[in-house]
Amino acid sequence: MSATQTKDADERILQASPLRKLLGRPELGSVVGAIAVFLFFAFFADSFLHAASLSTVLYAASTIGIMAVPVALLMIGGEFDLSAGVMVTSSALVSSMFSYQMTANVWVGVAVSLLVTLAIGAFNGYMLTRTKLPSFIITLGTFLMLTGLNLGFTKLIDGTVSTKTIADMEGFPSARDVFASTLTLGGVGFKVTILWWLALVAVASWILLRTRAGNWIFAVGGNKDAARAVGVPVTRTKIGLYMGVALGAWISGQHLLFSYDVVQSGEGVGNELIYIIAAVIGGCLITGGYGSAVGSAVGALIFGMTSKGIVFAEWNPDWFKFFLGAMLLLATLLNAWVRKRAEATK
Amino acid sequence: MARFRTWVGIALAGALSVSLAGCSSTGGKRAEDARKAASAQGKAAVNTPRWTFAMITHSGDGDTFWDIVQSGAEQAAVKDNINFLYSHDDEAQQQAQLVNAAIDKKVDGIIVTLAKPDAMKSALDRARKAGIPVVTVNSGSQESKAFGALTHIGQDETIAGEAVGEELNERGREKAICVLHEQGNVGHEQRCDGVEKTFDGKIERLYVNGTSMPDVQSAIEAKLQTDASLDAVVTLGAPYADTAVKAKQGADSKAEIDTFDLNAKVAAGLEDGSLGFAVDQQPYLQGYEAVDLLWLYRYNADVLGGGRPVLTGPQIITKDDAAALSDYTKRGTR
Secondary structure, three states: OOOOOOOOOOOOOOOOOHHHHHHOOOOHHHHHHHHHHHHHHHHHOHHHHOHHHHHHHHHHHHHHHHHHHHHHHHHHOOOOOOOHHHHHHHHHHHHHHHHHHHOOOHHHHHHHHHHHHHHHHHHHHHHHHHHOOOHHHHHHHHHHHHHHHHHHHHHHHHOOOEOOOOOOOOOHHHHHHHHHOEEEEOOEEEEOHHHHHHHHHHHHHHHHHHOHHHHHHHHHHHOHHHHHHOOOOHHHHHHHHHHHHHHHHHHHHHHHHHHHOOOEOOOOOOHHHHHHHHHHHOOOOOOOOOOOHHHHHHHHHHHHHHHHHHHHOOOOHHHHHHHHHHHHHHHHHHHHHHHHHHHHOO | OHHHHHHHHHHHHHHHHHHHHOOOOOOHHHHHHHHHHHOOOOOOOOOOOOEEEEEEEOOOOOOHHHHHHHHHHHHHHHHOOEEEEEEEOOOHHHHHHHHHHHHHOOOOEEEEEOOOHHHHHHHHHHHHHOOOOEEEEEOOOOOOOOOOOOEEEEOOHHHHHHHHHHHHHHOOOOEEEEEEOOOOOHHHHHHHHHHHHHOOOEEEEEEOOOOOHHHHHHHHHHHHHHOOOOOEEEEOOHHHHHHHHHHHHHHOOOOEEEEEOOOHHHHHHHHHOOEEEEEEOOHHHHHHHHHHHHHHHHHHOOOOOOOOOEEOOOEEEOHHHHHHHHHHHHOOOO
């Protein structure tokens, strides 16, 4: 939104100062929090500032961040997805087992997995818009079904609880390069997921702030009925948002598969909450209509710094969850406070 | 309001007097302190530099088994003048990240479990390149050597299962169920495979949801009710043995309950005859030896096992051994 500056400015349009604009950004509170967490661990953990350590922290953040971006968009659109965690595992399983059973080039499995995962996302969105049930219920059902399917199908097809290795199959090296390679910069290895993550943040920010679809997302999250009344395609937007989460799950799933070439069928449960936490710390409102993609990235970064910082600081990891909970509360309070101040100064 | 306050006062006074008068002459914290005083407290017995060893396991939050492994490792760390760090995550990806974090810290030795070996491969490669010695414990006896670890300390799950099958034969059992409390755990499948291999009778698998005890109990109970010919239940973790005993009572079944692993309750159950036998893999020894072997390697370049896994089990424990072990299980080292 750039107000065109004419010579005699329209007095009815409020001119916001740059500082005020900054205060109005959803991610401001989380950026302050991220700086605080960074300084805290830089001070308390000796090896935290080493390049290798920061690369580990960034990798941890990226594995959460890749999912936190589409989850943030979905939350701005006013919905939840509780199936996001196991969907990552499902995506990896489909890819691996399809390639193995068909003895196909692994890229075929990757493509099939993309279709299947997007279909799961579309199913979530379709069920939601058709049944008018809360997304919490719909995706809880999907979450449980996928958990069962992951275990059941893997056992049925492979006879064990994890998939068979596809590392010796055609196309594996190139797929590994795309999804799970390590780029060396100045003697330190950085995982390619960091690039995927940054790319997703950029694309999502562009969609939110520069396109019509972005306005639709804010509109359906703010007030669905009002949005529908002014001609926003609510159904299409929501289904699209769920497919966005599925796309993130597909990228994460392929990363899991190609970094370890074997997938454990029981994993991923519980991660969906971590993605939601990252989005909320980054300034998304639980009620929808407010938030940003950059914020979710900062939230993921805070999560990565905390989870690995506790290790670098040589603390007992038993306390990790406590810190996480305390930080979630603090970040959300800070966000609320900043938002109030920003609205008061308008 | 005033009346309400009086009632609260009376209630508080009552609670206080009951808690003062109601001291227990058995068990509790006092008994624990007495046990602690009886067992010698360790301090460093060597004058080697203070090395840092990191242990990273695939344990979930609040797992009793891993608590015992950890206390063994800590005891050895005190003795060997080691700064010991422990972290864990049940997600393979997170566990690999924790190993990488330990390598970033430039620790002097790493102890790691290979429950999900493929996920740990690249991290262990990195450790080797960084010149950090690695000892694998508990799971991954097949992969340990290939990944460049010095030694593997643990129990071969299949061999442990076979030992259980043989013990069941000796006890004249004919139809058993193998209770798996964690769907997706390769080690658990191997245990049941081992039992199946040596057991002459019939064996069925029962998958239960290990995170919810009432769920486990009702599932075992239902199974025992539907099939009266079952005469043995094998649980794969110590906490589930007691639950299986309750299920047996509920179903009014004659089946004998046997279990993998040990804890205070299992030792008591063996003593009073509600459990048949337990097969122990001595988790304390796994933690203790891992730290000690890393110390020996750093101090004297010693490696144990001659390129083969060092086995800490299976050890079959019956009623006769239980009495001797009950003190150790209570203090959390067996």
